[in-house]
Amino acid sequence: MTFPIAELISLPRRHGSSPDGEDAGGFDEVRGRFVLSDGAGSAFSARTWARTLVRHFINDPEAGWHEQAVASWRAGLTLRTPRTRRAAEQGSAATLVGLAMADGVGWQATAVGDSCLYVLRAENNLLPEAFPIAWGDRFPAAPELWTTGRPPRLARLAGTAAPGDVLILATDAVARWASAGPPSIWRWLATTETEQLSATLAKYRDESEIEDDDLSVLIVRPPL
Template identity: 30%
Template structure:
């Protein structure tokens, strides 16, 4: 998933690309994904959600072995768009609690349907163990005008658990420069057992 900022006059028709405006910054986005080896495009536990009008984006990687991992990843990303947490520990814990209840409502429905279909006793037990996923969410809003009125930059805040990352790049002179990376800024720091957001309301090591 990538998000970028372009300069463009407000309300410009989609089929017209006017020159830069001196006082507008516009958030734009693209979502890209690659399936695992020997899997098709829909066989993954990842989820992403983007709201260009609000300047928000979220990405989550569900734990492959967890119960309804894709649904949990979808829950935390969609919840971030609708109800982003404040960037502090207490707010995030409460936010996970709300996402957990949303996921449980869906899990109970899916588990009940599965059990009714084939008598699967494991559905309820799997729900109790919960599901797990990483999360990175980014929210952007207009910052302070630049000196001389050359544009309004976007200031952003981010929350993350695990090894799903946000990378801030800047282009100048045809070259890209990394400004920031969060929560991991060194490829050597990636491991096999990242922290995960759990649908049981806790945070755990994968």
């Protein structure tokens, strides 16, 4: 049995408060789990929460694990001062886009907020299918977030992948930039070598073509 192949690029924000950025990503090709999460910059310990969501999604994409994820996040905090304890009580937040593939063909996507999935069909050089923000819709100024409070409303989409299709997961900065560009940008994202893609995205950000934010892209190729 063959499995999907995944490539992850994650570039921390140049002038962010965290040297590692607030994005998190991961995948398990054998189990068919692929996910990105973008921690809300204004939230407490957002990168830790994003990483927690990624880990739990890979283990169980059905997402019936909100309480366990919150408990795991809290257990990992170091709260030495009254200020950090108060901040922890306010909780954390992140967006998420995840993909679960069965047999490398059927897939189900889950999303909260403005991290997106794009499905580029092998036989179609036009715009890919976009989820959860459809073509023509604006990216929200205040996207919905997966918080450590109550479980979120999950957007879901199911489909099938054919040989040669490419599924692209992206956090908001990359998604906004690519959505505003020409259709050819999607084929470029899908076919460029990882090292060159990472360097080019960083260059575009340095030149302010892409906003100064964490940049994460996860490219998933179904088995041939």
